[in-house]
Amino acid sequence: MAKTSKLIARSYSVAKDRYAEYGVDTDAAMAALSKIAISLHCWQGDDVGGFENTGEGLSGGIAVTGNYPGRARTPDELRADLDKALSLIPGTHRLNLHAFYGEFGGRKVDRDEIRPEHFRGWVDWAKSNGMGMDFNPTCFAHPKAADGFTLSHPKKAVRDFWIRHCIASREIGAFIGKSLGTPAVTNVWIPDGFKDTPVDRLSPRQRLADSLDKVFAKKLSPKHNLDAVECKLFGIGSESYVVGSHEFYMGYAVKNQKLLCLDAGHFHPTEGIADKLSSVLMYVPEILLHVSRGVRWDSDHVVTLDDALQSIAQELVRNKLLGRTHIGLDFFDASINRIAAWAVGTRNTLKALLIALLEPAALREAEKAGDLTTRLALMEDLKGMPWGAVWDAYCESQDVPAGNDWMAEVKRYESDVLAKRG
Numbered sequence: 396m397a398k399t400s401k402l403i404a405r406s407y408s409v410a411k412d413r414y415a416e417y418g419v420d421t422d423a424a425m426a427a428l429s430k431i432a433i434s435l436h437c438w439q440g441d442d443v444g445g446f447e448n449t450g451e452g453l454s455g456g457i458a459v460t461g462n463y464p465g466r467a468r469t470p471d472e473l474r475a476d477l478d479k480a481l482s483l484i485p486g487t488h489r490l491n492l493h494a495f496y497g498e499f500g501g502r503k504v505d506r507d508e509i510r511p512e513h514f515r516g517w518v519d520w521a522k523s524n525g526m527g528m529d530f531n532p533t534c535f536a537h538p539k540a541a542d543g544f545t546l547s548h549p550k551k552a553v554r555d556f557w558i559r560h561c562i563a564s565r566e567i568g569a570f571i572g573k574s575l576g577t578p579a580v581t582n583v584w585i586p587d588g589f590k591d592t593p594v595d596r597l598s599p600r601q602r603l604a605d606s607l608d609k610v611f612a613k614k615l616s617p618k619h620n621l622d623a624v625e626c627k628l629f630g631i632g633s634e635s636y637v638v639g640s641h642e643f644y645m646g647y648a649v650k651n652q653k654l655l656c657l658d659a660g661h662f663h664p665t666e667g668i669a670d671k672l673s674s675v676l677m678y679v680p681e682i683l684l685h686v687s688r689g690v691r692w693d694s695d696h697v698v699t700l701d702d703a704l705q706s707i708a709q710e711l712v713r714n715k716l717l718g719r720t721h722i723g724l725d726f727f728d729a730s731i732n733r734i735a736a737w738a739v740g741t742r743n744t745l746k747a748l749l750i751a752l753l754e755p756a757a758l759r760e761a762e763k764a765g766d767l768t769t770r771l772a773l774m775e776d777l778k779g780m781p782w783g784a785v786w787d788a789y790c791e792s793q794d795v796p797a798g799n800d801w802m803a804e805v806k807r808y809e810s811d812v813l814a815k816r817g
């Protein structure tokens with residue numbers, strides 16, 4: 396910890412002793428945290444715009460609001476912004492890329508024509524950063540998704556188009572995973588649904604299951620690609636019915652042993668995903684998380700260190716589920732500095748994991764002994780433990796700014812780089 400400032404070192408030393416009283420090893424917690432990779436979503440950097448330059452706006456029931464200056468307009472700008480964000484986040488992480496962020500060299504490459512070569516630039520960048528990558532077919536913001544249906548579309552030709560896109564995406568996922576030596580999680584999310592009450596809720600689901608079977612027909616090595624499916628309750632314009640609901644995908648994932656993606660904003664507004672993890676992981680091999688924050692609706696706000704986030708982290712750590720969980724972020728805010736948004740959301744996710752890693756065994760022991768009074772009392776007292784001092788020491792040990800110091804870097808980058816973008 397060569398660069399540790401004196402005050403942070405002193406606070407850490409006190410915190411270490413305080414945690415030791417509870418039998419918690421703070422150095423071990425930091426070492427465990429350093430092994431957790433968070434998949435940073437590329438789409439926070441440009442408001443889910445992509446690089447197809449077709450003039451097609453965002454669609455599919457998701458929305459970005461705000462017009463903060465400095466949005467990344469090219470792959471190079473987005474990579475530079477990601478580099479900046481990553482320099483403010485302790486640890487080694489991953490990149491989560493959407494298909495419409497390919498590098499198409501100014502040519503029109505339709506979604507069913509995307510190939511690994513369009514993603515070589517991203518793979519090279521990830522390799523030089525020592526990062527893994529994840530991938531997503533983009534089944535929105537496209538004329539063939541304009542009526543709100545893709546893989547479950549009543550017209551076979553439209554379904555086939557999206558099936559070809561998803562197949563191409565899996566192949567790209569496998570290419571990425573093979574190139575980087577760590578499997579890419581390729582996550583299928585589709586917007587399909589109805590604004591108003593449907594009469595036939597069944598046929599679209601049957602068509603979706605059939606399309607997914609075709610998408611997943613080819614076996615790919617799990618060393619290169621892992622398939623995930625993402626459920627959702629409602630979206631803008633699909634308030635009354637979403638084809639790929641929780642029950643639909645839960646069933647599909649269990650039956651086909653796919654990864655289930657749980658997005659924190661994809662359930663009833665007061666429903667959390669923390670309690671689902673231990674249940675779902677009894678029946679599916681692994682899960683993908685889209686860590687997000689819905690405010691009144693699936694609004695994809697930047698993740699804060701709230702109870703919902705801490706509960707997710709506690710579930711993963713307490714039940715030792717981290718080895719079967721891929722943690723990705725999914726928020727997009729264009730009303731604040733986009734690099735700060737990445738830094739805040741990712742740092743918070745790591746903070747929540749650190750707090751969970753610092754929990755003493757005494758909590759579980761109290762429960763086991765049937766002493767529920769001690770369980771409650773201890774849980775509450777632990778909230779006052781000096782985890783922040785451990786966090787600061789962790790940041791310094793990873794050579795990233797502690798406390799709020801990272802914001803100075805963001806401000807500098809904003810005036811040096813972002814302010815110069817048109």
Ligand code: RNT
Nearest residue numbers: 438457531584658685725
């Ligand atoms: C939409 C889903 C989906 C998207 C990204 C861009 O509600 O959460 O994961 O946010 O694929």
Ligand code: ZN
Nearest residue numbers: 625658685725
């Ligand atoms: Zn999501």
